[in-house]
Structures are given as C-alpha cells and as structure tokens.
Amino acid sequence: DVKVTQSSRYLVKRTGEKVFLECVQDMDHENMFWYRQDPGLGLRLIYFSYDVKMKEKGDIPEGYSVSREKKERFSLILESASTNQTSMYLCASSFQGAEKLFFGSGTQLSVL
C-alpha cells in the first residue's frame, strides 16, 4: 500500500515562529505537492516538486517555502507563521503523468 506520512496531525504555533511540516512517501513518486484546505475554498496548491531539488510555485506560495533534498521527503516551511496560515495542510504524491494523487492524512495547523 502506498503510504504518504505527514509528521504531525495537529500543531499549534505562535505568530512569528518558523514552522516545518514534513511529508514522506514510500512509493518512489517523482511528484510531491503541498496543498492547504480551507472551508469554502477547497484545496489550493502552495508548491509542488517534480524531482529532487526542483520546485515550482503553486497558486498561493506567499509566506511559504519548500525543500526537497531527497526524493521521498518534501518539507513545507512557514518562515514566520501568521494567523491567516491557520489551515489544514495536505501533502500528496504521484508518479509523473499519473492520474492518481495519494494524500497524507493532513496536518491541522493553528497559529495563535
């Protein structure tokens, strides 16, 4: 079974903190994605990566950065957390050209 693992299910941070969200997949997928999901807005793409050390901005990259040093791991970094970054963060992965996205179980981040 494909497994996409996100390091934390719930996270509470303070405004201004640097936050790391980790995602690991075990299927040798080339593509990895970070989305955030907010009520009424659906899933919005923050960043994605199609290879090690390669990254592309999604639709809402402001306030975020990413790191992909190894194929199986894709990290999302909030340089200075703000309250409007309170959200559900979902990591996903897929093969190149594949139809199916595999999601992690999500991290509910609250920034106080």
Place this chain on the structure above:
Amino acid sequence: RKEVEQDPGPFNVPEGATVAFNCTYSNSASQSFFWYRQDCRKEPKLLMSVYSSGNEDGRFTAQLNRASQYISLLIRDSKLSDSATYLCVVNDGFNKFYFGSGTKLNVKP
C-alpha cells in the same frame, strides 16, 4: 475566477435516491478530469477518472462535456456510506491538479 467551480450543497437525499453533482472548469486546455471523495476530517481519495465517452463504476457514472467544460457525477441507489464531500479535480497536463471546493452529500435513512 476559480479554475473549478462546484455547487457546495449540501445535498440531503434519502437512501436509494439518485443524485447528480455538476462541476465546471475554466481552462479549455485541461487534460484530465477526476472525482475524489473526502470523508469528514480525512484526506481526499480518488473515486474515479472521467472520460469524454463517459464511464461507469458500479452505482457511479461520470461524464465529461469538453465543449461546455462541464463534468458530472451520478450516484444511483444512494447508500448511507456515500455520505461525504465529492471533489471535482482537473489536471492541466503539466502535473498541476486543481480542486473544486467540494459538494457535500448527506444520505439519510
């Protein structure tokens, strides 16, 4: 304008009913189309892909109309276990997937 638009619902239907969801997308160059299902507080999971010729998987039928940029999902003989949020998803052909905000379905006994 959103890339993918869906009626948020909720659709409240009795068991055994037939229910249809619709979705429109804005990018005429979109390459592939899907329906995902998301249960409360869970991650989305692929329900089915959508093809121009239409496709069926048991009680579920999906249709694509490229000319109208419109995707549909029909669920026949609804079960309690079908209660979930259904997400319309469009791929731009360059590894980017765009999600609608979802349509919530409640199937009542």
